[in-house]
Structure formats: structure tokens, C-alpha cells
Amino acid sequence: MLLRQIEGFLAVARLGNLSRAAEELFLTQPTLTARLKALEQELGEELFVRTGRGMRLTDAGRVFLPYAERAVASLREGRERIEALREAQSGRLTVAASPGVSTYALPQLLESFVEAHPGVEVSVRTGHSEEVLEMVLREEVQLGLGRAMRHPDIQSLPLYEDELVLVVSPGHPFAERGEVTLEEVGREHLILFDRTSSYYDLTRAMFRTAGVSAPRVMELDNIEAAKRMVERGLGVSLLPRSSVARMLENGRLALVRIEDAEPPRRPIVVFLRKDVPVVGAVAAFLEVARSASPLPERAELPPALAAEFENLQLVDFFT
CATH class of the missing domain: 3.40.190.10 (Periplasmic binding protein-like II)
Structure with a gap:
């Protein structure tokens, strides 16, 4: 049983006229007639009786009608749901x-x-x-x-691309200067976060590559804690720019440029x-x-x- 056969059945049942139904479906009358006959053969019953006024449903046709309507409605709803998924309206x-x-x-x-x-x-x-x-x-x-x-x-x-930037508390001497050398950073108390992250490795590698002695460190397990420690003046830190943007804007942290080293990106x-x-x-x-x-x-x-x-x-x- 094909959808186009059921749609043909419903059109004829609604209009009561084969030629008008064929016109509505953009079909020729012989094509629509063939679809109706195929549907009747599959169901084993005649669905229409031809009269002088057009096509009338038989008893079998009237019984089948609500099921055909529900089937088409369900398929239409299925199509709409798929379209909604495609257009990200649901899902x-x-x-x-x-x-x-x-x-x-x-x-x-x-x-x-x-x-x-x-x-x-x-x-x-x-x-x-x-x-x-x-x-x-x-x-x-x-x-x-x-x-x-x-x-x-x-x-x-x-x-996007994130970079590690040097941040200090607003009262730190680095904040007034605006830029420092990596060697000067190495003499500070450096706050690191999350030993398992790539940021930790990037920070360590930055000092090794420059041949700067490893600074004294305070290790924390997350960025937020590191930011708070810097804000309290307990050290300086290289943190992702995206993580400190708000605190830089509101003046709770200060950005310092490292003049002799590119920030890890x-x-x-x-x-x-x-x-x-x-x-x-x-x-x-x-x-x-x-x-x-x-x-x-x-x-x-x-x-x-x-x-x-x-x-x-x-x-x-x-x-």
C-alpha cells in the first residue's frame, strides 16, 4: 500500500469526482484510476461506486476512510518533525x-x-x-x-585562539610598569593551575625554552582559584586571556606584557x-x-x- 494510493483515495472521497481529484493531484484520470484499483485489489474490496453524480464511497470505503486520514496525518506529522529537526526547531x-x-x-x-x-x-x-x-x-x-x-x-x-597572559594584582609593582622580562617573572611567586592541563605544560615550557630558572610556584587545581590568589597579591600567574577578561575590565587584575617572550597560544x-x-x-x-x-x-x-x-x-x- 503506497502513500500516493491513499492520497488519491482521500482526494476522490473528499471531492466525489474523479476528474477534479486528478486535477488537484496533478495527475491524469487514467493514472488516478490505476492507483485506486491497485488499492482496492490490495484491500480486497471496492471503495467507490460510480453514480451519475460522481464517485460515492462504498461501506468498505467509509470504514477505511478514517484510517486513511490518520495514516496520512501521521506521515505528514512525521515529515514536519523531520523538517523541524533539519531546521533546528526541535531535537x-x-x-x-x-x-x-x-x-x-x-x-x-x-x-x-x-x-x-x-x-x-x-x-x-x-x-x-x-x-x-x-x-x-x-x-x-x-x-x-x-x-x-x-x-x-x-x-x-x-x-578561536586563546593565549596565556601575565596577570598581577592592581597593587603589584609590575602593574605600574606595564611590561617586564621573563627573568623578572621568574623571581616572582608563580601561581599555576591544574597540573593535568596543557596550560600547565605551556607555562613550564615557556621558562625552560628561555633558559630561565624555574620560579617558586603555588599549584592550584582550577583557574578560578588561581585568579583569586593573584587578586589577593599572593603571586603572579599566566592565565588564559578568555578567563581573565572580565577581571581585567573591572580592574580586579592588571595585564602585564612580557617584553622578551611570546605568550603561549x-x-x-x-x-x-x-x-x-x-x-x-x-x-x-x-x-x-x-x-x-x-x-x-x-x-x-x-x-x-x-x-x-x-x-x-x-x-x-x-x-
């Missing part, structure tokens, strides 16, 4: 993000996304970038946000499985991510990563 978006991204960048993205697509349910999980990548690979989430990593089954879209990307179509809520989220203005500075990728990402423009996901 679910599952995201995983590294702690820094989920705290400082993702809320701004989701604010824009939810405003544009209020019918979509959103679920967020957090973990270090390696864990985020694994969640995407296992299809526990639809997309992930974290530092750039390579995997043969993953495609990545550059989101880390590209933040969106992870997606290569074999999963990018449609519906995922496509809508990527569109928001592409156009979002409150995010930290867009990534200018180092040469080693630029080649990997040069063909991964967002437009490619929609073609």
Missing part, C-alpha cells in the same frame, strides 16, 4: 567541552544558540580535551570543544566525527559559532596546524 544538542571552554566561551555561544533555537534541548558534558575527543569518537556527544588535536576519524573547525577547535552528517542542531550550532562576536580572538593558527585546517571552512559542512 537535542549534546556538547562536550574542556573546563576552560565550558566556563568562559561556551556560555556565550549557547546564549546565542538558545535564543535562535529555543525548541532544541541542550546537554553539556565537561572533560579535558583528550576526554572530549573520546566522547565525540564514541558518539556520546555530537560535537566537542577543546584544544586542537589530530585523529583520523575527526574533522576540526577552528573556533592554544587554538580552540570544534571536534566532529567525519562520518556523521552535520545537520539540524549541530549545523545550527556551528553557524552560531562561526558568527559569534563575543568570543576571544579568532585563531591565527601556527603553520603546523594551518595546513590541517585550511580546507575545513564551515561552508564545507553544508555542502
